[in-house]
Amino acid sequence: MEALSQFIAEHINLIYFIILSIFVGVEVIGNVPTVIHTPLMSGANAIHGVVIVGAIYVMLHLKTDDYAGLITGFLAVLLGTLNVVGGFVVTDRMLEMFKKKK
Amino acid sequence: MIESLLEICYLIASVTFVLGLKLMGNPKSARQGNLIAAAGMGVAIFGTIFLHEKEVPMVIYALIGLALLVGTVAGWITARKVAMTKMPELVSLFNGMGGACAALISLIEYPNLKHETGALIAVLAGLIIGTVSFSGSIIAFMKLNGSLNKAIRLPKYNIINTIMMGVVLGLGIVMTIVPELNNSINLYILLGLAVLYGVMFVIPIGGADMPVVISLLNSFTGLAAACGGFLYDNKAMLTGGILVGSAGTLLTIVMCKAMNRPLSNVIFGAFGGGNSSSAGDAAAGGTVKDIQISDLAVLMNYSRKVVIVPGYGLAVAQAQHVIHEIELLLQSRGVEVKYAIHPVAGRMPGHMNVLLAESSVEYDKLVEMEEINPEFSSTDVVLIVGANDVVNPAAKSDPSSPIYGMPILEVEQASHVIVNKRSMNAGYAGIDNPLFYNPKTSMLFGDAKSALTNLANELKSLD
Incomplete structure (x- = not known):
């Protein structure tokens, strides 16, 4: 119990941050027309590609003789890039369709 | 820094x-x-x-x-x-x-x-x-x-x-x-x-x-x-x-x-789970009637209002451009044409809108379910292309149906319902559709693209 309350006290800013972000996420999506659901899902999909930042960070802190780490890190950056680039490009392609007429 | x-x-x-x-x-x-x-x-x-x-x-x-x-x-x-x-x-x-x-x-x-x-x-x-x-x-x-x-x-x-x-x-x-x-x-x-x-x-x-x-x-x-x-x-x-x-x-x-x-x-509770062995045993076994393309062309040509219900089948057959051509042809004859878009038409919500927008169908021609449903009673012809579950009346009438309760496009209110399908196979959810046996319904069998291309040609020759 004490450990828990200590944990909360230590990370109180983070907890505020998380709760407020959840509300922002909900607010931002509220009342969206069905038409836009697929592109929106795809756009959100691209945004969680931000996990690539973590992959790059990991790579930067690896030692050059840690081969297993380097291979895994390389894969992580590669997959993260696919998520980000593929995600944004696919979304853009879908939305291009809406823009075309006048 | x-x-x-x-x-x-x-x-x-x-x-x-x-x-x-x-x-x-x-x-x-x-x-x-x-x-x-x-x-x-x-x-x-x-x-x-x-x-x-x-x-x-x-x-x-x-x-x-x-x-x-x-x-x-x-x-x-x-x-x-x-x-x-x-x-x-x-x-x-x-x-x-x-x-x-x-x-x-x-x-x-x-x-x-x-x-x-x-x-x-x-x-x-x-x-x-x-x-x-x-x-x-x-x-x-x-x-x-x-x-x-x-x-x-x-x-x-x-x-x-x-x-x-x-x-x-x-x-x-x-x-x-x-x-x-x-x-x-x-x-x-x-x-x-x-x-x-x-x-x-x-x-x-x-x-x-x-x-x-x-x-x-x-x-x-x-x-x-x-x-x-x-x-x-x-x-x-x-x-x-x-x-x-x-x-x-x-x-x-x-x-x-x-x-x-x-x-x-x-x-x-995935579809077909439980004991309702889906593949509708109740409704199956009515008779279906089919319609010739030339008859359909005449029927549509002299309608006042036509509503097109596109489904994934349309997209698979790459028929979204032909359907747009038919829409323009009918419009030039003074027929009012709209598209009825079910929220889950296609494979994802909004997927159909993207597909139709690709073939430059006007955005305001795409009407969402709640708005189009009251309009079906004043519609002469509903043309359903490659859609099935989203027009299945069992969702409203048959509590044992796996899709019971899903809101559907109430196409059976229209005077004529034309269903274009490749065969009598069940739709994506794998369940039978009583709409096909409705006396108002005529089936237009065949691949969406070739059937619609023929329809477009018939319409042109009617001029």
């Missing part, structure tokens, strides 16, 4: 994610929103690579650069080249990549942990959620592209899955509180179990529910990214991840609402 620049980069990225997602909620500003979020992502990525004071060997920069280059080229080409009809499975695939990325980060970080419970939880949670999202997305991808087209259900799969989830979570919790069990062997067991759970979670769910599953897995990956953000105290990862986690969950619920099925129903 440099470090604070990096923080500013992350601040910019976080703001662009929120703003981008907000703008994407409106068809007018959506494209701009996507570009803004993409720009923010670029700032975060390049900031992370260059804005730090650490001495990093060239090899590592080279590897990062190579991974970025290969990923960009491959991602860009796939995203540009793939057919519009294949979009949903592509989204699922990219989502799986993100999940795998999060899981791999956890695998690398695990050996570096120094008895910090918070960090350990973040690593394990990132591993579990990322892995489930990865293996689940791959199964969803395979289901949508047809390489895995049957829902596979073990007996009592709900119980098995619930137990498995319990085991995965239990092992994770035990690893955090009992230091002796916190070792790499258990980590890999956890990884294996999470892969298996992702597969088992998605495999029993029917294809028609895949969009909901993808949306759910999408929010999972968001959470996995947020775990990474917690681990590194990285604000961009936190905002991006949590935002997608919460927005994705809400989007999932909204989609379920559009299909009038609670989320629990999608996950635990």
Whole structure:
């Protein structure tokens, strides 16, 4: 119990941050027309590609003789890039369709 | 100094994610929103690579650069080249990549942990959620592209899955509180179990529910990214991840609402589960009548109002351009033409709108279900192309039907209903459709593209 309350006290800013972000996420999506659901899902999909930042960070802190780490890190950056680039490009392609007429 | 620049980069990225997602909620500003979020992502990525004071060997920069280059080229080409009809499975695939990325980060970080419970939880949670999202997305991808087209259900799969989830979570919790069990062997067991759970979670769910599953897995990956953000105290990862986690969950619920099925129903009670051996034994066995294309052309030509109901079959046959041609032909004869768009027409909510927009159908011709339903009674001809479940009256009248309660397009109110289908096979949900036996209904068998092309030619010759 004490450990828990200590944990909360230590990370109180983070907890505020998380709760407020959840509300922002909900607010931002509220009342969206069905038409836009697929592109929106795809756009959100691209945004969680931000996990690539973590992959790059990991790579930067690896030692050059840690081969297993380097291979895994390389894969992580590669997959993260696919998520980000593929995600944004696919979304853009879908939305291009809406823009075309006048 | 440099470090604070990096923080500013992350601040910019976080703001662009929120703003981008907000703008994407409106068809007018959506494209701009996507570009803004993409720009923010670029700032975060390049900031992370260059804005730090650490001495990093060239090899590592080279590897990062190579991974970025290969990923960009491959991602860009796939995203540009793939057919519009294949979009949903592509989204699922990219989502799986993100999940795998999060899981791999956890695998690398695990050996570096120094008895910090918070960090350990973040690593394990990132591993579990990322892995489930990865293996689940791959199964969803395979289901949508047809390489895995049957829902596979073990007996009592709900119980098995619930137990498995319990085991995965239990092992994770035990690893955090009992230091002796916190070792790499258990980590890999956890990884294996999470892969298996992702597969088992998605495999029993029917294809028609895949969009909901993808949306759910999408929010999972968001959470996995947020775990990474917690681990590194990285604000961009936190905002991006949590935002997608919460927005994705809400989007999932909204989609379920559009299909009038609670989320629990999608996950635990897949189509055809239970004992209602679906494939309608009640309605089957009426007679169907078919119609000649020339008769149909005349009928439509002298109608006042025609409503087209497009379904996935239209998209598969690549008939969206022909249907637009027919729409223009009819309009030039003074017929009012509209498209009735069911919220889940196609394979994902809004998918049909994207497909029709591709063949330059006017945005305001696409009418959503609530608005079009009252109009069917004043409609002369309804032309249903490659849609089935979304016009199945069993959803309203037959409580034993697996789709009972799903809102449908009430096409049977119109004077004539024409159904274009390749054969009498059941639709995606695998259930029979009493509409086909309705006396008002005529069937136009054949591939959507060739049938509609013939119809367009007939219409032209009527002039």
